[in-house]
Amino acid sequence: MSHLLFDPITLRDLTVRNRIWVPPMCQYAVEAHDGIATDWHMVHYGSFARGGAGAIIVEATGVTPEGRISDKDLGLWNDEQRDALAPIVDFVHSQGAAIGIQLAHAGRKGSFWPEWGEWGTGRGHTTMAIEDGGWETLAPSAVPFDGVATPRAAEEADLDATVGAFVASARRAADAGFDLVEIHGAHGYLLHEFLSPLSNQRTDSYGGSLENRARLLLRVVDAVRTEIGDSMPLLVRLSATDWLEGGLTLEETIQVTRWLTEHSVDLVDVSSGGNAPAEIPVGPGYQVPLAAAVRAETGMPTGAVGLILEPAQAEQILLTGQADVVLLGRELLRDPNFALRAADALHHEDPDLIPMAYHRAHR
Template sequence: MSKLFAPVQLTTPQGPGLKLRNRTVLAPMCQYSVTNRDGVPHAWHLSHLGARAAGGFGLVITEAAAITAQGRISDHDAGIWNDTQTHAWAPIVDFIHSQGAAAGIQLAHAGAKASTYAWLPQAAADGKVGSISAQDGGWETTGPSETDVFGLVSPAAMSVEQIKVSIQDWADAARRADEAGFDLVQLHGAHGYLIHQFLSPLTNTRTDEYGGSYENRTRYAREVIGAVRAAWPDHKPLAIRFSGDDWVEGGWRIEDTARFAAEAYALGVTAFDLSSAGIGKYYGPTGPGFQVPLATAVKHAVPDAFVTAVGMINDASQAEQVLVMGAADGVSIGRAALKNPNWPAAAAAELGAAQDEVPFAAQYWRAHW
C-alpha cells in the first residue's frame, strides 16, 4: 500500500482520536455561492463537498465559514454564527460521513480583508472588485490596526473589548460545529485574515498587549486556541492553517511559525496545514510543491502532530513522494480537486492500489479505476 493511502489516526488531548481512511485532505476553497447573503450553506455545498467525499478524500474540509457576519470575506460566504447555519451544515456532514470521509470545517474571520466582492468572473467583468461599496451593502471592517497594505478600505483598529468578544465568537462557532457533527475544526490563521493579521508585523502595529513583541502579537491566536479548545470536545482534533511565511523581511517568517506551532501544540492543536503569504505583494517562490519545506519545518517542531503540505501538489507520484520523504504526514489538494473531484480515487489507481482498495463510491464501481 502506498504511504498516501495508508490510514492515519489524528491525536487529541485525550490521545488517539479521529481516524482517516487515507492522507488526502480536501483543502478549504471559497465557493462564493451563498447568493441569499445569509451565510447558510445549501445544495451547492452539499454537491461540491459530497462529490469530493465520494471521490475518495480522507478528510473533507469546508470553505472558510465565517464566525460572524462582519468576518465574511464576501457577502456570498458561508457562515456558522447562528443556529440556522448550524442546522444547514448537519445534512452535509451526514452525507460526507456516508461516503467514508471525515468532515472538517474551517472557521474564519477575514478582519481587514472582509467586505470584499465575491471573487467570481461576472463580478470582475462588472468591475466589482475590492471592497464592497456602501450602496452594494459593504460594512465596516476591523483588524488589529489600521492598514492600507491590502489595497482595501482601511479597517478600524479593534479595541481590547472587541478582541475579547471576537475570541468568544470563535469559541461559539466551534460549539456550533460540534452540534452540526463535524469531526475536526480548522482555525484559519493564514492568507492575511484576522489571526494572521495579528501575527504579522506587517499588519499589527499595536502598542498594547496585543502588538509589538512576538509574545504580544501571538496573544490573540493563543487566546483563540484556548477558547476554542475549551468549547470543542477533547476527543476531537483541533487544527490550524498557517501562512508559514510572509516572504517579506520584517514580516512573519517560517521560524516564527515553527516556534508558534510548538506553543499551539501545547495548547491542544494537533493538526497543522502550511500555506503562505496573503499580506501585500507576493515575493515568495512558486512551482510544484513550493510550500512543502514550510510543512517540513513545522513537522520538525511538532513531530507528533499531523502536518499537511499544500500548494501546487497536483499528481499522485508527487504527493506520494512528499510523504515517502517524510516532508509531511498528508497532502491538502485544492485546485486539482476542483478539476477532478475523484482525485484520490484516480491517484490510488495510479499508485497501483488493488481495485477493492481504491476509495470511491460503490455506485461508481463500473468506472474500473
C-alpha cells in the same frame, strides 16, 4: 503494495481513511447573502467524499457577519446556518470521508466583492462599500490591506467578542457533526494580521513581541479547545512566511507552532503569504519545504498544500517525512475523483474506496 497516501491517520478520536485531504476553498456561492449553505455546497463537498478523499475541510466560514470575506461566504453565527450544514456532514460521512470546517474572521480583508466579482465587472477582491451592502472591517491596527478600505483598530472588547464568536461557531460545528475544526490563521485574515508585523502595529499586549502577536491566536485556540473537548482534532492553518522583509518569518512560525503544540493543536496546515503583495516562488510543491521545516523543528504533524498535482508527487511528500497529510485544492476542483485516480495509478487495491456503482470503471 502499500502506500502512505492510503494509510489511515488518527488524530485524537478521529481516524481518517487516507491522507488525500481537501483544503478549504471559498465558493462564494451563498446567493442569499445569509451565510446559509445551499445545494451547491452539498454537491461540491459531496463529490469529494464520493471521489475517495480522506477529509474535506469546508471553506472559510465567518464566525460573525463582519468576519466574512464577502457577503456570499458561508457563516456559522446562527443555528439556521448550522442546520443547513448538518445534511452535508451526514452525506460526507455516508461516503466514508471525514469532514471539518475552517472557522474564519477575515479582518481587514473583509467586505470584499466576491472573488470573481459580478461577472464582467472585474470588482473581485476590492472593497464593497457600505452603501452597496459592505461593512466596516476590524484589524489589529488601522492599516489597510493593499488598496482596500482602512479597517478599524480592534479594542479589547472586540477581541473578547471575536474569541466568543469562534467558540460559539465551534460549538455549532461540533453539534452539526463535523469531525474537526480548523482555525484560519493564514492568508492575511484577522489572526494572521495579528501575527504579522506588517499589519500589527499595536503597542498593547497584542502587539510588538511574537508572544504578544500570537496572543489572540492562542486565546482562540484555548477557548475553542475548552468548548469542543478532548476528542475532536483541532487544526490551525498558518501562513508560514509573508515572503517579505519585515514580515512574519518561518522561524517565527516555528516558534508559534511550538506554542500550538503546548496548546493542544493536533496538526498545522502550512500555507504562506496573503498579508501583503509579495513575490512568491510558485511552482509544484512550493510550500512543501515550509511544512517540512515546521514538522522537523517542532514535531507537530503538518499538512502540505500548494500545487500538489500528481499521485507520485503526493506520495513522495509523505514518504520523505515532509508532512502527514497532503491537501490538494485546484487539482481536486479539476478532478474530485483524484483519490480514486491515485489509487489506480499507484495500484492500490481498496474496493471500499470506490462507490459500488463506480466499480466497473476501476477494473
